Amino acid sequence: MGSGVRAVLGDVSGEVAVFGSLNADLTVRTERFPKPGETVSGEDLVILPGGKSANQAVQAGLLGARVRMIGAVGGDGHGDLLIESLQRAGVDTAAVQREDVATGTAIITVDSTGDNTIVVSPGANGRVDVSTAQRHQDVIREARVLGLCMEVSPDAVEAATRIAHDAGTRVVFNNSPFHPVLSAGLLEAIDVLVVNEHELADMLKPGMPETAAEPEHERGDDAMDWGDCARRLAAMGIPSAVVTLGGRGSMVIEGKEITPIDPFPADVVDTTGAGDSFLGTLLAALAAGAGLREAARAASAVSAFATTSVGAQASYGDIAAVERHFG
Template sequence: MNRTPRVVVIGSLNMDIVVEAERPPQMGETVMGRHVHFIPGGKGANQAVASARLGAQTHMIGAVGNDAFGSELLQALRKDGVDTSAVKTLADVPTGIASILLSQRDNQIIVVAGANGHCSPEDIDRHEEVIRQADVVLLQLEIPLETVQHAAAAAKRFGKTVVLNPAPARELPVELLRQVDVIIPNQSELYLLAEAEADSDLEAAMKRLLDKGVQTVITTLGSDGAAYLERGQKLGRVSSHKVNVVDTTGAGDAFNAGFAYALASGHEVGEAVAFAGKVAALAVTKLGAQAGMPTLQEVQEFRAQ
């Protein structure tokens, strides 16, 4: 494929408010924090940045509030070349946030959907032309499920490839799964969707998702790489890469965006999975989900090594 691949990401935009403290407070207690960071996030925005840095023509469909966080999130996307013309700004709803407490003991996260909860089917209808021009439509589950279903149906109506990252994990209706070309869960998400026990056979669980209507299942396996199963084909596997891990926050988003980019570029599933693994490996070598997303040149240099 000679032309630039085109990816539409439909999903969430959050400001991650990360507070570092020695330990979490007990009930009713106040503790002093050490640092606070405001980091652009949201699975949708992370994947859009990753896609754009790889060189895809990337559009984002979503929602933010008319506040400082919303402005900063949009600015971060535009800085990396993401087209934000389909991101609506709401006057009376705040931008979504994730409040994250980091301590040596554990991490605690509270997510407030905010404007993300108002990304509606009407927004999909309003921007049908953006979807019509795409090669791949990339979805996650941090916006209302009815919007995800509506977006998948619209994409299929225009003959587009639908890639779904089913996170955060939840049960999904068969009507949605039948609209999905490629689903990319991690192992725990796979077992939930397949209604299988946690120690079930991996391939059997992936086949159960194929039986529910999905065309291709890709399961990310952390340090064990990834497995993929296409309808009518044998199970394939891709190994992980040994790198100096700094921050795993954006690994899954990098993998999904890398796969969408490669697929939109005309690669077969196995090739796209291998490419996505390299994108994810590079992403964890830097701090911050969006800040860590690699460029195509970095991936090519990594592949050459």
């Protein structure tokens, strides 16, 4: 089963800007997650570079995109770790500012099935604000695609999206960590929304403009009315979306067109950072001129590869590695 990643990305690289978070991931593997009030034993602590936005930047860089990262780290060893990892992937870090606080950290536990829980301490990410977007607006304007998530200030995210929107830079927005209510200014600037099925259902509940939603969503994608989802997203001003479905692949919504994207099989070791790998691949593929469906197919393969080893950035592969894995 070939991945088709090389056919999508080829030798054409595009300009990508990523605005947002950088975290040191402190990971402990354990047989099972503890119950409330319980203590369980784990393996040795592993410290690896992470942060949703930094992960996305690294994956896009490994796939050949010309990536510039905008964010902040502390003046500590964790900050050094993050800067070095970005630079190894070819990411330009000139717009990553050093702050006099600790670098952001994520405390991650991974169980024997590869599932994980994550608690984030923002640290220097809390210093990323509207002025950060304004100070680095040339980086945003010069990019073909801008990637963002919600691990930094919502006001900063909106400011960056508005700069991109006004400049004609394509905005790919990942509503994670999930915010049920987004500002009108942010919504109208989004070109591609990336969420999982549960986040989509929550976005379409009452409280968002002109939307309603079904009850809780422990269900398969065959129970989702995708046409209705597309109409409601359009009413919110969002023209296209990629909805991830875990082990069932993803769904691409472009206007009224709904396209299912099959998953790639993988022997899962650790799912940490797989969603960021997916989004980083989308950024690289879209910047290279791929269509959204092609980009999502490539992202399915690359993110599946990322689950086959431990860590977020540490598990990411370039085109050659993904092609070798899937044959």
